[in-house]
Amino acid sequence: MRAEDAPLIRLEDYRPSDWLIDTVDLDIALDPARTKVRALLQLRPNPAGRAGAPLTLDGDELTLDLVMLDDVALEPAAYAVSPQGLTIHAPPRRAFSLRIETTLDPGANTKLMGLYRSSGVYCTQCEADGFRRITYFLDRPDVMSVYTVRLEARKAEAPVLLSNGNLVAAAELPGGERHFAVWHDPHPKPAYLFALVGGRLDHVRQDYVTGDGRKVELAVYVEPGKAGRAGWALDSLVRCMRWDERVFGRNYDLDVFNVVAVSDFNMGAMENKGLNIFNDKYVLADPLTASDGDYASIEAIIAHEYFHNWTGNRITCRDWFQLCLKEGLTVYRDQEFSADERSRPVKRIADVRTLRSTQFAEDAGPLAHPVRPRAYKEINNFYTPTVYEKGAEVIRMLKVLIGAEAFSRGMDLYFERCDGTAATIEEFLDCFVEASGQDLADFARWYEQAGTPTVVASGRYDADAASYTLQLAQSTPATPGQAEKRPVVIPVALGLVGRSGDLPLTTLSPAMKADGVVVLDQASLSLTFTEVTEPPTPSLLRGFSAPVRLELDLGDGDLLRLFSADSDPYNRWQALQTVATRALVRAGKGDRSALDATAADLADALSGFLGGPTLPDSAFAAQVLRLPAPADVAREIGRDVDPELVHGVHRQLTAAIGGALAAQLMQLRTGLSERGPYSPAAAPAGRRALRNEALGLIALGAPAQGARLALAQFDEADNLTDRLAALAAMTLIPGPERETLIGRFGDLYAGEPLVLDKWLMAQALIPEEGTLARVKALMGHPAFSLGNPNRVLGLIGGFAANLTQFNRPDGEGYGFVADIVIALDRTNPQVASRLLGSFKSWRMLEAGRRAKAETALRMVKATPNLSRDVADIAARSLG
Ligand SMILES: [Zn+2]
Numbered sequence: 011m012r013a014e015d016a017p018l019i020r021l022e023d024y025r026p027s028d029w030l031i032d033t034v035d036l037d038i039a040l041d042p043a044r045t046k047v048r049a050l051l052q053l054r055p056n057p058a059g060r061a062g063a064p065l066t067l068d069g070d071e072l073t074l075d076l077v078m079l080d081d082v083a084l085e086p087a088a089y090a091v092s093p094q095g096l097t098i099h100a101p102p103r104r105a106f107s108l109r110i111e112t113t114l115d116p117g118a119n120t121k122l123m124g125l126y127r128s129s130g131v132y133c134t135q136c137e138a139d140g141f142r143r144i145t146y147f148l149d150r151p152d153v154m155s156v157y158t159v160r161l162e163a164r165k166a167e168a169p170v171l172l173s174n175g176n177l178v179a180a181a182e183l184p185g186g187e188r189h190f191a192v193w194h195d196p197h198p199k200p201a202y203l204f205a206l207v208g209g210r211l212d213h214v215r216q217d218y219v220t221g222d223g224r225k226v227e228l229a230v231y232v233e234p235g236k237a238g239r240a241g242w243a244l245d246s247l248v249r250c251m252r253w254d255e256r257v258f259g260r261n262y263d264l265d266v267f268n269v270v271a272v273s274d275f276n277m278g279a280m281e282n283k284g285l286n287i288f289n290d291k292y293v294l295a296d297p298l299t300a301s302d303g304d305y306a307s308i309e310a311i312i313a314h315e316y317f318h319n320w321t322g323n324r325i326t327c328r329d330w331f332q333l334c335l336k337e338g339l340t341v342y343r344d345q346e347f348s349a350d351e352r353s354r355p356v357k358r359i360a361d362v363r364t365l366r367s368t369q370f371a372e373d374a375g376p377l378a379h380p381v382r383p384r385a386y387k388e389i390n391n392f393y394t395p396t397v398y399e400k401g402a403e404v405i406r407m408l409k410v411l412i413g414a415e416a417f418s419r420g421m422d423l424y425f426e427r428c429d430g431t432a433a434t435i436e437e438f439l440d441c442f443v444e445a446s447g448q449d450l451a452d453f454a455r456w457y458e459q460a461g462t463p464t465v466v467a468s469g470r471y472d473a474d475a476a477s478y479t480l481q482l483a484q485s486t487p488a489t490p491g492q493a494e495k496r497p498v499v500i501p502v503a504l505g506l507v508g509r510s511g512d513l514p515l516t517t518l519s520p521a522m523k524a525d526g527v528v529v530l531d532q533a534s535l536s537l538t539f540t541e542v543t544e545p546p547t548p549s550l551l552r553g554f555s556a557p558v559r560l561e562l563d564l565g566d567g568d569l570l571r572l573f574s575a576d577s578d579p580y581n582r583w584q585a586l587q588t589v590a591t592r593a594l595v596r597a598g599k600g601d602r603s604a605l606d607a608t609a610a611d612l613a614d615a616l617s618g619f620l621g622g623p624t625l626p627d628s629a630f631a632a633q634v635l636r637l638p639a640p641a642d643v644a645r646e647i648g649r650d651v652d653p654e655l656v657h658g659v660h661r662q663l664t665a666a667i668g669g670a671l672a673a674q675l676m677q678l679r680t681g682l683s684e685r686g687p688y689s690p691a692a693a694p695a696g697r698r699a700l701r702n703e704a705l706g707l708i709a710l711g712a713p714a715q716g717a718r719l720a721l722a723q724f725d726e727a728d729n730l731t732d733r734l735a736a737l738a739a740m741t742l743i744p745g746p747e748r749e750t751l752i753g754r755f756g757d758l759y760a761g762e763p764l765v766l767d768k769w770l771m772a773q774a775l776i777p778e779e780g781t782l783a784r785v786k787a788l789m790g791h792p793a794f795s796l797g798n799p800n801r802v803l804g805l806i807g808g809f810a811a812n813l814t815q816f817n818r819p820d821g822e823g824y825g826f827v828a829d830i831v832i833a834l835d836r837t838n839p840q841v842a843s844r845l846l847g848s849f850k851s852w853r854m855l856e857a858g859r860r861a862k863a864e865t866a867l868r869m870v871k872a873t874p875n876l877s878r879d880v881a882d883i884a885a886r887s888l889g
Pocket of ligand 1: 318340
């Protein structure tokens with residue numbers, strides 16, 4: 011089948027499986043080139059399915075060695091088999107067993123789906139449909155089975171043998187060369203949660219007792235010699251387990267919980283029941299090889315995968331259209347965990363930055379889709395910011411709309427009612443309807459309608475009546491396949507800020523809910539606040555209460571007032587971002603006349619903020635100092651974007667602010683110097699973040715001083731965070747000193763691939779014409795490999811995120827990335843299609859670049875024998 015002819019799978023075509031599989035017994039003899047898989051499945055007709063239907067099992071590149079029904083070999087006429095499936099034409103209309111044997115070549119599996127080897131370690135990745143690369147199966151999430159897995163291997167090659175559940179037996183085989191382990195998972199699960207690991211691994215471990223008294227052995231497995239870097243992941247695991255007990259009342263439910271880090275992994279990590287498998291970049295950490303950002307990511311992703319044990323595993327998805335049921339909810343849960351562990355406002359700001367740069371960008375381009383898509387050709391292409399990050403925003407809004415208590419009751423009801431099932435968004439929402447007594451039918455539109463709504467707000471103060479009238483209106487732009495949009499339910503958290511803080515909110519409007527939230531559920535809304543004794547400044551969308559674009563009729567003066575006076579820290583940050591964004595958008599469209607004046611205003615505001623009587627929280631101050639990225643400005647401009655111009659005005663504004671504040675920032679840096687040894691804790695990490703934001707501004711505003719500071723910081727640093735910040739600052743300052751530092755950094759970390767990923771990316775992001783040649787040369791670096799997703803996404807992914815160089819006016823950037831997508835597609839379609847997703851904003855470019863990007867996309871699309879993954883992204887990008 012040609013990839014373009016892949017069938018479109020639709021939500022409305024869902025029907026229950028005709029057959030169920032109650033138990034799965036797997037016997038797997040691991041071998042690098044010939045792994046033998048013996049599966050024994052106990053099947054029965056599904057009462058909800060069609061009686062007497064044939065049995066069609068999924069396969070993917072499989073070879074069948076044997077099939078027996080109730081231990082009798084099947085006549086050839088009784089079944090049809092291909093690498094893609096096994097059909098038994100007339101199975102008995104009762105329970106029966108099926109014995110299936112297949113042979114796999116894990117060493118040749120470069121797709122990293124199913125069973126493969128990574129640096130000599132056997133591991134699996136089965137979500138979304140990798141299990142069908144191991145054996146023929148009903149590979150769909152609503153078929154849930156109890157697994158018993160026997161693993162056998164040469165002891166020297168794989169002394170560690172792990173699978174899901176609890177270890178029930180392990181021994182050497184006669185002769186002593188081989189050994190085996192048997193794992194049993196009592197919790198029924200879909201095949202995508204199956205996992206095994208076999209290899210030489212070191213580990214760290216810890217005992218844990220759950221809130222309900224279960225003793226659990228926790229362990230983190232890593233490559234030999236790296237156990238010293240596994241402690242933070244284990245510590246994070248313990249903290250998130252306690253948190254889930256305390257906040258969601260969820261206890262762990264097996265006797266062991268294992269985390270394994272592997273170096274070749276397509277995703278971030280995978281929540282296989284009791285055996286989470288991680289990309290090693292989200293496990294390994296020590297001060298000299300992991301940045302503060304890495305420590306925070308590890309904490310968040312360890313928590314995310316652990317939290318899936320309830321939201322994803324105990325309650326799974328009926329079908330892949332419900333992916334957001336587990337992902338959006340679990341992202342929300344990990345965001346809340348991180349907010350509790352660190353600073354809530356800073357975490358919120360960081361999450362909003364990510365949402366805007368990834369999801370808003372996706373929503374504005376040809377790949378836009380609803381949080382719950384209604385059709386797909388390749389589900390691997392729907393592990394997107396929309397499903398994950400916007401999915402989490404929908405949960406957050408739900409909580410705001412019905413209140414924390416009703417939300418908590420609804421979650422409890424969901425855990426109770428849906429435990430052990432494969433559920434849908436409707437079943438999830440029903441729990442909150444019951445818990446809150448509210449009608450959520452309109453709210454559910456967030457799951458169905460793509461695109462980022464815009465809310466336009468304007469206000470009028472009437473001094474005589476002491477009243478303030480606020481007008482809100484919403485609209486959502488058309489997206490592919492959805493020309494017409496209806497209003498969505500938007501919770502707008504707000505305050506009216508007066509001379510000395512928030513004014514009381516008095517209104518008769520039914521749109522006003524408790525806790526300062528107005529619900530905008532129509533196209534427009536007007537509400538009047540009374541007893542407003544002074545002209546207020548409205549502070550809207552506090553805490554970013556909905557994933558929308560907000561257009562305000564406030565002037566810069568009002569926004570600067572909010573920056574200094576708003577009680578909501580998120581909106582203080584947002585006020586300054588809005589001032590900068592507006593100026594940059596105007597300048598990025600060609601009108602630079604006000605840019606210098608805005609720079610002076612922003613510098614004044616920042617100077618007052620940093621020099622006030624009490625020093626602000628460092629992590630928050632670091633966020634305040636960081637302007638919107640050039641890509642954010644480009645997205646706000648939205649059409650006919652000239653990336654070079656946007657980059658230029660961004661640099662002009664940043665340099666002007668950096669120049670005006672250079673002396674103050676240098677003083678600030680001195681005051682923030684760390685004296686003790688490195689700690690990844692939030693407070694010292696916040697101080698480093700502020701010092702390093704200051705360094706970046708100085709590097710642009712006062713390059714000579716910036717270079718001096720950066721080089722000194724690199725030499726003195728006792729941690730990767732400060733070294734990376736020094737490198738990043740120097741990449742802004744062309745010249746021989748930069749090249750020397752790049753060379754020193756590369757030598758220093760020659761044996762550390764995860765650090766070299768950052769080094770490759772820092773170079774790929776240099777906004778200069780020579781970068782393309784530099785990236786091509788770096789592909790020849792001994793550390794680089796097209797076979798490793800982290801290397802590819804570091805170097806090539808970094809380049810594709812380089813606004814000016816990926817979007818070179820001569821189109822060479824597009825051609826380069828397109829060529830790599832085509833080459834990579836032959837070995838790893840998932841990573842290739844993710845890279846091709848870098849073209850998602852091509853339509854907003856000015857005509858010349860747009861034409862060149864289109865040419866590159868058409869070249870990809872016309873390539874013969876594309877994978878379904880890449881063919882789908884190419885077609886939708888051009889569609
Ligand atoms: Zn997840």
